[in-house]
Structure formats: structure tokens, C-alpha cells
Amino acid sequence: xxxxxxxERNRPYLIQVGGQNVAICACGLSxxxxxxxxxxxxxxxxxxxxxxxxDENRNRIIVQVLDEQxxxxxxxxxTVSD
Ligand code: FES
Numbered sequence: 645x646x647x648x649x650x651x652e653r654n655r656p657y658l659i660q661v662g663g664q665n666v667a668i669c670a671c672g673l674s675x676x677x678x679x680x681x682x683x684x685x686x687x688x689x690x691x692x693x694x695x696x697x698x699d700e701n702r703n704r705i706i707v708q709v710l711d712e713q714x715x716x717x718x719x720x721x722x723t724v725s726d
Contacts, residue, residue, distance in 0.1 A: 648697070649672055651670065651671055651672045653670040653671055653684075654671055654684050654687040654688055654690070655670065655671070655684055656668055656669055656670055656671075656680035656684065657670050666679070667679060667680035668680060669681070669683075669684070670684075671683065671684035671687055673686070673687070673698060673702060683702060686698075686702060686704070693718030693719060694706060694718070694719075695707040695708075695709055695719055
């Protein structure tokens with residue numbers, strides 16, 4: 645079974661717990677969820693409108709999305725804000 649999860653955020657959410665700063669993964673790539681492990685840094689050179697996928701070893705592939713006529717299309721911006 646496989647699953648695609650869309651995430652456009654390339655940095656963690658920073659929260660305070662018991663007076664300490666904690667970084668919570670928001671990119672979806674951390675191997676130490678829910679905590680950020682710094683893996684989000686590999687997303688910093690991603691291009692706007694392009695779709696990327698990462699395997700379990702954090703190897704990246706570029707996914708080409710096509711319309712019904714087979715023409716490449718860009719994804720609309722994600723509408724969820726932080
Ligand atoms: S935000 Fe996901 S690893 Fe840092």
C-alpha cells in the first residue's frame with residue numbers, strides 16, 4: 645500500500661513545551677516524527693509548481709502531472725496556511 649501526502653511547508657512548526665522549544669515536523673520527511681530531524685533541508689531547492697516525491701530513503705523524484713490531453717500541468721498552490 646502506498647500513500648501520497650501533499651505538503652508545501654519546508655520548515656518545522658516551533659512550539660514551546662514546558663518552557664523548552666520543540667520543532668515539530670511539517671514537511672513530512674522526518675524519520676523521528678513528530679519531531680523535526682532536519683530532513684526538511686533537502687526540500688529547499690524545490691521549484692514552485694513542481695511535484696516531488698520522496699522514497700523511504702529520502703531519494704527524490706520529480707513527478708510529472710498531465711492533463712487529459714497529456715499536456716504537463718503545474719499544481720495549484722496549497723490553500724492551507726499556518
Ligand atoms: S520539518 Fe520535517 S524534518 Fe524538519
